[in-house]
Amino acid sequence: MGDDARSFRTGTIGSYAAIGDSFTEGVGDPGPGGAYIGWADRLAVLLDDRVPEHTFRYANLAVRGRLLDQIVAEQVPRAMELAPDLVSFCAGGNDILRPGSDPDDVAQRYERAVADLTSRVGTVLVTTGFDTRHMPVLRHLRGKIATFTAHVRSIADTYDCPVLDLWSLKSVQDMRAWDTDRLHLSPEGHTRVGLRAGQVLGLDVPADPDQEWPPQMPRGTMGVRRDNIQWAREHLVPWIGRRLRGESSGDHAAAKRPDLLPL
Template sequence: MANESRALTETLNGTIRSYAAVGDSFTEGVGDPGPDGKFAGWADRLAVLLDDRVPEDTFKYANLAVRGKLLDQVVADQVPKAVELAPDLVTLVAGGNDIIRPGTDPDDVADRFEKAVARLSDAAGTVMVATGFDTRDVAVLKHLRGKIATYNMHVRAIADRHGCLMLDLWSLKSIQDRRAWDDDRLHLSPEGHTRVALRAGQALGIDVPADPEQAWPLLPPRGTFEVRRDDMHWAREFLVPWIGRRLRGESSGDRVQAKGFVDPHAVKAHLEAAS
């Protein structure tokens, strides 16, 4: 826990000047349109918050995440790059795509995840890991809630053993609102990514510009017909293509390159223009 205390102290002193984000579609930012036809997402938004805390042009940020990647692919392709960069901060959020696959063992996934955490902890100043979301109200993932919770407990234990910071997304209740999710119901919307970035900033101990748990405006109740219509649209536009890719052994990230080094100023300008 001494490492965690040191990390928080250094963060509060504004000494995080480099950040590498490692993971899959969640960290790539799918669902949150960004500059140059790419996605922004919570990690890019967190980078903006961190960049604002240090002198201009002294912050370096690389987003190494690629959608659709399994844990072993993340470890093979991204972790060595993050180790080479040796940044002040690394966020590692991976294993979710493994957990949602039938027949996978969360204990086995956690064992492999811990090895990646150990490698990153030796190279980076601070490592932050995250729990999965509570999928109680996510229809397509509700049946996996227990499996996700088991993996979450492993991630918490791994964080304790290695002195990592914990980004607790299971307890982020604002994400339970459907407006936090993209139309595909698997990825966050821009507002969902914003709330995760704010929660990550809180986990780092920095002042954030808004409360991630801020209440959503009330919505009128939806009728049965509207719900059924939306479900049919989702199944046609997203579920069927997703099943097709699985049957063909394809991944959404097969032809996607990681964003690599990202300019937080460009992200900030894009987000401000879009707001």
């Protein structure tokens, strides 16, 4: 955790707004009524436990499929209007996934948003990319993600932001931390990220986010191949199709918690 956990006092956080894309909305972590839970909701629960008499308030403005410029246009102004004590800002991932994207350019636009946020809200928690070394399809983007992650850490130093460093969170490099689509976290993956976010903010969390997974029986080559074929048919091909048609999974989605409300 390093300096991040020492620099921010969670006792003063009475309100929290999460902004971002599907990762922050919680896709892959289903909850009641078809909504998603996700790491940000789980962090909100940890923060709520620190505030007396349940006066803590939480908003989640994240919408799946959103690109950085959309997040900046739609969610950042709302977060500044709400003016919470804490904002988590996770954006740019969908931009990096696009063919031909430039992580240096994405980072420049990302920094402008961080500068705006830090001028209007209490604390801005920024989020790095995941290490995709062991992930099918995404492993070839590892260099771009690493470049963007280096920029995020530099931006965090400039604006004194705590960093939710997902690159160093080894437990989410296990495929059991990921949903069947291999693009979003599973409920356990979201849980571990929420715990790490709590640690970064100096919370005493109930479990170690980097706790080792139980041993797993090795799978044969044929079984892995069948899984890959099924995944490609059910998830990869539709995802590519949406990109070719210029569609997004969030075209008709809205923020699940647009206002600061008690949990």
